[in-house]
Amino acid sequence: MSQPLPPHPLSVPQSAAQAIFGKGVKDHRLDLDRHLNEAKIFHGHICGGIVIGVRMALLGLDLLGIREPKGPEGKDLLVFVEIDRCATDAITSVTGCRPGRRSMKLKDYGRMAATFLRISTGEAWRISTLDRPDPAESPESVLARLRTISDRDLLKAIPVKVALDPGDLPGRPIRAVACTRCEEMILDARDVAGPDGPMCRPCASGTAYYEILDRAEA
Numbered sequence: 001m002s003q004p005l006p007p008h009p010l011s012v013p014q015s016a017a018q019a020i021f022g023k024g025v026k027d028h029r030l031d032l033d034r035h036l037n038e039a040k041i042f043h044g045h046i047c048g049g050i051v052i053g054v055r056m057a058l059l060g061l062d063l064l065g066i067r068e069p070k071g072p073e074g075k076d077l078l079v080f081v082e083i084d085r086c087a088t089d090a091i092t093s094v095t096g097c098r099p100g101r102r103s104m105k106l107k108d109y110g111r112m113a114a115t116f117l118r119i120s121t122g123e124a125w126r127i128s129t130l131d132r133p134d135p136a137e138s139p140e141s142v143l144a145r146l147r148t149i150s151d152r153d154l155l156k157a158i159p160v161k162v163a164l165d166p167g168d169l170p171g172r173p174i175r176a177v178a179c180t181r182c183e184e185m186i187l188d189a190r191d192v193a194g195p196d197g198p199m200c201r202p203c204a205s206g207t208a209y210y211e212i213l214d215r216a217e218a
């Protein structure tokens with residue numbers, strides 16, 4: 001199951017890195033402008049985050065050797081994104097991965113980074129950006145620079161291991177139970193043990209992102 005990982009693409013000479021990036025498959029970077037256009041339509045505008053996100057996704061696919069992420073081999077792809085901003089839309093546009101298909105997980109760390117994982121082998125690459133925005137640079141200059149800069153200068157890719165839970169995977173829910181307090185259904189083994197049986201996490205912890213308002217007085 002565990003295959004030896006290829007050498008770190010950004011720690012080897014560029015000529016060798018080229019071979020690793022492509023692994024003998026189609027070089028996605030040749031399609032950069034097409035993907036940028038599609039991401040622009042999906043996102044509503046073109047911006048630095050879109051360019052970086054598209055390039056992250058193309059590099060991630062290359063490293064995993066996935067050519068057609070929107071075809072059948074895309075079922076083997078899982079993406080973890082670490083920011084809920086433009087780059088995430090770009091990654092969705094290129095890969096087709098999205099939360100509603102359980103193929104994209106949002107870890108809201110506020111970092112422009114994403115991990116691309118091949119489910120069947122566990123091979124995973126975390127890609128972050130080396131770009132540091134300069135407020136004095138014009139938007140046009142930013143876009144032109146981000147589009148043409150080399151992968152080596154724009155992105156950092158490291159092999160990682162991701163602890164995957166069966167409840168994280170796409171497909172039918174592995175578990176569905178009702179919360180013993182709020183009585184709402186909890187899917188995908190997200191329940192925790194309570195004194196009277198399974199509970200949803202907000203009920204178990206007593207904390208939620210919302211506060212229930214008393215409508216009786218309204």
Ligand SMILES: [Zn+2]
Nearest residue numbers: 047049050086
């Ligand atoms: Zn944007």
Ligand SMILES: [Zn+2]
Nearest residue numbers: 179182200203
């Ligand atoms: Zn509950």
